[in-house]
Amino acid sequence: MSELKGNGFNLKRLGSLLLTLLFLTCFVFPLYVLLATSFKTSKEFMLSPYGFPRQLFLDNFFKAITQSNFFTLFKNSTVILVVSMLFLIVFSSMAAYPIQRNNSSRFYKNLYLFFVMGLMFPTLLILLPLYKLLGFVHLINTSVGIILCYIGGNIPFLVFYNVGFMQTIPKELDEAALIDGASKYVVFWKIIFPLLRNSLLTVIVIQVVWIWNDFLTPMVFLQNYDSMTVMVGMSNFIGERSTDWPLIFAFMTVSVLPVISLYIAFQKYIQKGLVTGAIKG
Amino acid sequence: MHDKNIRERLINFTFYAPALFFYTLVIIVTSLLAFYYSFTNWDGFSRELKLIGFQNYWELFHDPYFYNALRNTFLFAIVFTVAQNVIGLLLAAFYHKSNKINNIAKFLVFLPVILSPIVVGFIWNYIYSPIYGIVGLLANYLPVKIGLGSLTNPKIAIWLVALAQIWQMVGFAMIIYAAGLKDIPEDIYESAAIDGAGKIQAFWYLTLPLLAPATTILVVFDMITSLKVFDLIYIMTNGGPGYATETFSLMIFREAFKNNTMGYATTVGVALFIIVLLVSLVQIGFLRKREVQY
Numbered sequence: 406m407s408e409l410k411g412n413g414f415n416l417k418r419l420g421s422l423l424l425t426l427l428f429l430t431c432f433v434f435p436l437y438v439l440l441a442t443s444f445k446t447s448k449e450f451m452l453s454p455y456g457f458p459r460q461l462f463l464d465n466f467f468k469a470i471t472q473s474n475f476f477t478l479f480k481n482s483t484v485i486l487v488v489s490m491l492f493l494i495v496f497s498s499m500a501a502y503p504i505q506r507n508n509s510s511r512f513y514k515n516l517y518l519f520f521v522m523g524l525m526f527p528t529l530l531i532l533l534p535l536y537k538l539l540g541f542v543h544l545i546n547t548s549v550g551i552i553l554c555y556i557g558g559n560i561p562f563l564v565f566y567n568v569g570f571m572q573t574i575p576k577e578l579d580e581a582a583l584i585d586g587a588s589k590y591v592v593f594w595k596i597i598f599p600l601l602r603n604s605l606l607t608v609i610v611i612q613v614v615w616i617w618n619d620f621l622t623p624m625v626f627l628q629n630y631d632s633m634t635v636m637v638g639m640s641n642f643i644g645e646r647s648t649d650w651p652l653i654f655a656f657m658t659v660s661v662l663p664v665i666s667l668y669i670a671f672q673k674y675i676q677k678g679l680v681t682g683a684i685k686g
Numbered sequence: 687m688h689d690k691n692i693r694e695r696l697i698n699f700t701f702y703a704p705a706l707f708f709y710t711l712v713i714i715v716t717s718l719l720a721f722y723y724s725f726t727n728w729d730g731f732s733r734e735l736k737l738i739g740f741q742n743y744w745e746l747f748h749d750p751y752f753y754n755a756l757r758n759t760f761l762f763a764i765v766f767t768v769a770q771n772v773i774g775l776l777l778a779a780f781y782h783k784s785n786k787i788n789n790i791a792k793f794l795v796f797l798p799v800i801l802s803p804i805v806v807g808f809i810w811n812y813i814y815s816p817i818y819g820i821v822g823l824l825a826n827y828l829p830v831k832i833g834l835g836s837l838t839n840p841k842i843a844i845w846l847v848a849l850a851q852i853w854q855m856v857g858f859a860m861i862i863y864a865a866g867l868k869d870i871p872e873d874i875y876e877s878a879a880i881d882g883a884g885k886i887q888a889f890w891y892l893t894l895p896l897l898a899p900a901t902t903i904l905v906v907f908d909m910i911t912s913l914k915v916f917d918l919i920y921i922m923t924n925g926g927p928g929y930a931t932e933t934f935s936l937m938i939f940r941e942a943f944k945n946n947t948m949g950y951a952t953t954v955g956v957a958l959f960i961i962v963l964l965v966s967l968v969q970i971g972f973l974r975k976r977e978v979q980y
Contacts, residue, residue, distance in 0.1 A: 425780075425791055433794055435809045435853065454818050500705035503698040516702065523713045525963060527914050529938045530955035533730075533948060534719035535712065557712020560705050589697050618802030620917045636804050640921070643808060650812060657805055668800050672793065675800065679858065680865045 443655040450651050465655035469642075473656065477631060478638040485548050485634065486616050489555035490609065497560050498601060501567030502593055506576065508568075517568060523561035531558070532625055539626065546629045554626065555616060563608060566682065570604040571597070607678030610671045614664055635660045717959075723952040730948035742953035751929065751937060752954070759933040762848055762919075763912040769852045770908050771901065774859025779893075781860075782867055792864070796857030803854070807921030810850035811837070837923050840930035847922050847931055851915065859904055866900030867893070902973035906966055913962050934958045 442450060443465055444458040469475065500520070507513045535554060536545070544550030574597060582592045623634040633641070639660050643653050668675065724742055728735035746752050777795060781788040798806060813819050816836045837843050870893065878888045894901075916935035919925065925932035925940065932940070934954065942951035 421780075422787070425787060429791055429794055432853070435806075435813060436797070438812065439805075439809055496705040496708065500702040503701045507698075516706075520705070520709060523709060525959070525966075526713055526717055527935070527955065527958055527962065529914075529916065529935050530720050530952065530959055531713060531716045533938075533942050533952055533955065534716040534723060537730075538716065538719075553708065554712055557708040560709040561713070564705065589701075593701070614800050618800075618804075620802065620804050620921075636802055640804055650818065653808070657808065661801060661805055664800055664802075665797075668797065672796070676796065676861050680862060 439654050439657060442651050443658045445651050447649065447651060454650075465651045466659065468652055469656040469659060472652075473638060473642050474630060474633075475638075475659075478633055478635045481548065481627070481632060482617060482634040482636075485552055485555070486613060488548070489552050489559075489616060490613060492552070492556045493559055493563055493612070494605065494609065496556065497563035498567045498598060498605070499593065500560070501564050501571055502597060504564070505568045505571040506579065517564075520561050520564045524565070528558070528621060532622070536625060546627055546632050548627075548632065551623060551626045554622060558622075559612060559616075563612065566608045566678075567601070567605070569681075570601055573604075574600050606671075607674045607681070610667060610675050611678050614667065614675070617664055720952040720955055723949050724956050726949045727947075728949040729946045730942060731946065735949070738949075742950050745950065746953055746957060751932070752957075754929055755932050755934050755937040755954075758844060758931060759913055762844055762851075762915065762933060763909050765845070765848050766851055766855075766912045767905055767908040769848070770856055770859045771904055773852070773856050774904070775863045775897070777856065777860040778863035778867055779889075782864070792857075792860065795860055798854040799857045801854065803917035804921050806850055806854045807918050810846075810853075811922055814846055838927050840927045843923055843927060844931045847919055850922065851912070851918055854918075855908075859908075862900050862904050863897060866897045870896050898973070902970070905973060906969050909965055909969060910962055913965065914958070934961075 438455070441458050442454070444460075444462050446462050446464070449459060449462075504513045504517045504520075508517075539545050539550045539554075544553070578596055579592050582596055583589070587595075618636060619634075620636045620640070623637045624640070627633050627637060639656060642656055646652055723735075725737055725739060726735040727738045727741075777791075781791050814837050816838070819836065837846055874892055874896075875888055878892055883891070914935055915933060916939070919931055919933060919936055920939070923931045925936040935958070938951050938954045938958065941947050941954060945951075
């Protein structure tokens, strides 16, 4: 199989190549369907649902964008994502700092456990009372409400990673700066945080993908046409046009473009982040 | 120990206070509320609710839908976890070397992992659809009843959904195993070959035990996430046909938002939480024993 030696042409290598091609063709097939169908006219689709598109028919994409509140959806998703991420990064790295630096103290060990235990709670259990709480302060159907949910809900994940990453930053750096008279805030923002940035990128990309793809929370909290996110809007769009598959797939293709671009750009980061997390977990 | 003065404690507090505040509010307070609601008969709307003690839990014990959800959830979770690990491991082993083809393969296999469950669900709905889907088209050539291969068949609907989930997540298992494989030094295989071990033997007695930590992580993670799965099933079948694919999360959702029995829904939620906790603890205990240190 992959342990074959030599660069020459031989039967085993050809066999494994063919096997891979067959496997990949089958595996990528759903994605091919998504992409290819977007470029077909309705007629072409009826006649040949699985063939290659005859030409790159862009009408479906135009229709997808104009027939829906596409830009509103994208704007909502992006705003919610960016604001949530900003607060999350700042709050969780700040929280991780005293926890990791004082990790021999029982108080901070318990504080860490308290944060991390949040990973165990199922979203649906939290969602129901959260809906009531947010309704109480009139924050349903607002971006602010869902941003608060995303911040609070993802803190365990990010604190967990931040503490892990900070372990690699030597305490001597802190101490040197503190002796020179710097305050803890200066130490954190001017020294620790810049060093954290690279490792943080791995989890940031993962978190961004999660928030963008999230469906349940926005579906429950953002039911207004104007406040919806891309995923919920897409679900409604599809529901309204149950059989115009070329149009549906065109909409879908555009909504996955941001995530796919992130993947192409940051593939190594995403995978490294997931692997490191799994090993520490 | 640390002899901190008040000022330093205060400074530390400002570091972790915002995160603590949001986290406690959004997760801890709500969970406690949910726990409280599980002892009431609240419908989710009215201002008044009555404390009814353990009545919800009693009802749950005797609820056939609960046992249906239990069966569906575990069936889904176990099939998913086993398939994930087996296929993921095979893929990781097959594409172990870093050459162009293998890298392209790994890129493609991992791609569905970053897609939204909604996208995956809709694409597979199409593939399974009786008219346009694969089965529908095949039905033109083979004497197969259209309904049999689609999501409207209660007997196989859950397997079809599981297949979609496996397709999406197998790349994740693959990269975890790939990382685990990378940590195994090559000379182990050489010495095994000298001792006369064949490739299959080497795999079974060397590779697998050494991959035990990766297996533990994956199995625990897969079970936990698949016990809680919601989005994909909601989009594909919404628990149907009938209740054939209703898992715990779908039952919670239905009880809360369709049946307007919020109190009972939180009861199911608490039950799910306890089940996830128990399953994780049992698994971690069992699997940790398998791990080989060398």
